[in-house]
Amino acid sequence: MIKRTFGKAVIFAVVGIALGLSGCSGLDTLPTAKVAGEKEGVGTDYRIGSDDSLQIFVWRNPELSxxxxxxxxxxxxxxxxxxxxxxxxxxxxxxxxxEKKLSTYIQDPIVTIFALI
Known part of the structure; x- marks a missing residue:
């Protein structure tokens, strides 16, 4: 009786694994993921337009950022x-x-500007 139950359990496990693996064979390839923050059409030649929003960072002067x-x-x-x-x-x-404008008030300002898209 124990051999028969053990045999059924083994057969059930083998069939279950076979069915599980057969489901994996039909998967299509997944699309390539993009890096977080990557934007299409925005490059180093981006030009600022009206109605854009800008983040201005003035190094060592957070009150001006x-x-x-x-x-x-x-x-x-x-x-x-x-x-x-x-x-x-x-x-x-x-x-x-x-930076040129701020140099009147701050010695050697370092400014970074990001377009918030």
Whole structure:
């Protein structure tokens, strides 16, 4: 009786494993995952447009770091600097402009600008 029960358990286990493995054979390949934060169409030549949002980071001066919208007239306003044209520039070009303006108030400012898309 024990041999018969053991034999049925072995057969049941083998059939279960075979069915489980046969289900795996019909899977299609999965699509390639993208890295978090990767955006299509945004590259190093990205140009700022009106109605964009920008994150401005001023190293060692967190009180000047802020998020700002680009107004419909294409300008931004950040602390210590009044209106500054932004549209048509890359974030790096705009960061250099902000550094020039801030150098009146801060010694050797380092500015990084990100377009928040």
């Amino acid at each position: 802020t998020n700002v919208p680009v107004r419909p007239d294409g300008r931004i306003t950040i602390p210590l600097i009044e209106d500054l044209p932004a549209t048509g520039k890359t974030p790096t070009e705009l960061a250099r402009d902000v």
